Amino acid sequence: MGKDQHTDWDVLIKGLWRENPVFVAVLGMCPTLAVTNTAINSLAMASATFFVLVFSSLFVSLLRKVIAKQVRITTYIVIIATFVSLVDMLLAALVPDIHKELGAFIALIVVNCLILGRQESFAAKNKVGAALMDAIGMGLGFTIALLMIGIVRELLGNGSLFDIPIFGTSFEPWIIMILPPGGFFTLGFLLLLFNAVALRRAKANAITS
Amino acid sequence: MAQELLWIFISALLINNFTLTYFLGICPFLGVSNKVDTALRLGLANIFVMIITAVAAWALNTYVLIYAPYLRLISFIIVIASTVQFVEMAIKKWSPELFRALGIFLPLITTNCAILGLALFATNKGYGLLEGIVYALGAGGGVTLALILMAGIREETRVLDIPDAVKGTALSLIVAGILSMAFMGFAGMFSAA
Secondary structure, eight states: HHHHHHHHHHHHHHTTTOOOOOSSSSSHHHHHHHHTTSSHHHHHHHHHHHHHHHHHHHHHHHHTTTSSSGGGGHHHHHHHHHHHHHHHHHHHHHHHHHHHHHHHHHHHHOOHHHHHHHHHHHHSSSSSHHHHHHHEEEEEEEHHOOOOOOOOHHHHHHSTTTTEEEEEOOOOOOGGGGGGHHHHHHHHHHHHHHHHHHHHHHHHHHHOO | HHHHHHHHHHHIIITTHHHHOOOOHHHHHHHHHHHHHHHHHHHHHHHHHHHHHHHHHHHHIIIITTTTTGGGGHHHHHHHHHHHHHHHHHHHHHHHHHHHHTHHHHHHHOHHHHHHHHHHHHHHHHHHHHHHHHHHHHHHHHHHHHHHHHHHHHHHTTSSSSOTTTTHHHHHHHHHHHHHHHHHHGGGGTTTT
């Protein structure tokens, strides 16, 4: 029993860092970079994706023995699209302001390759418990990545964090960071940072061993 | 009317470029575009699928979804994917040359965010059939333009001496950021008109 728990934890943890969907696998870029211009928008987008990912994984894992092989991708997409429609309506009812700002990009969660990728490579082959753990881990990893991008962009582009001014009035905001190029730059430099750390670690390991 | 259509086209092509300002279709943009020739064919296949999508989305919006708006997302995805598959089979039969030119990209593109994005944006803007097709042409042209530019730059960078940490996606993203900045210049182009 103890061993099972260990592997469950491992499934959860790997999504956070070692196999982080954004920084390591570079998945799910398309509908997400566009809305990470502030920390709040990033959080909203990440929570919506998290919700869809967890529930889709749950259902795909439950139905894994019923779904015919030939139509599996279509089935996954229908399941994902159902939950995205739900999230879209939920956000419109609960937080209409944020929903308006995110616009069509909420609907575009359907084509987030991260979600379909997890269904195909994990949820369809594993028991419900493990599938849920994997979805939660990946969802959290995605949330961390999006928040990092959103925080950098809002801090530099607006001098604030979650709409609270940080740098005071003498700070000249870098408007470009809130605009589309800022999304590319922020993710580019974050990836660069990750690569540099990984390379340095690999080099250190090579020397010690 | 003609002026309005031209405006829709230019706006989708340059000012609101799908790849560089909406971040749609980033995956092939970062992954595939290594050769200009491949990029061009991928772009053409994209334009093709987008036109079919625009027609399909218009038909769904006008005839089906007024009765069940909550099914929009699901029906868009299924109808677009199956229409593209169907048209692909038709092309394979009637024009093997065209089929070979578009190649493997056709089925891949169907799951591209730019396609669903096009259908959703056209719906949100309330475009009719003709406007939708012009919008698809502009958006597809914009994606093609971005793919070709990126492929050209990547062909050049292959012979450069680049630090290991920057190689790959990081470099592509930074290049994309600079391209995106260049495209921002178009935003002022038509504001006087």
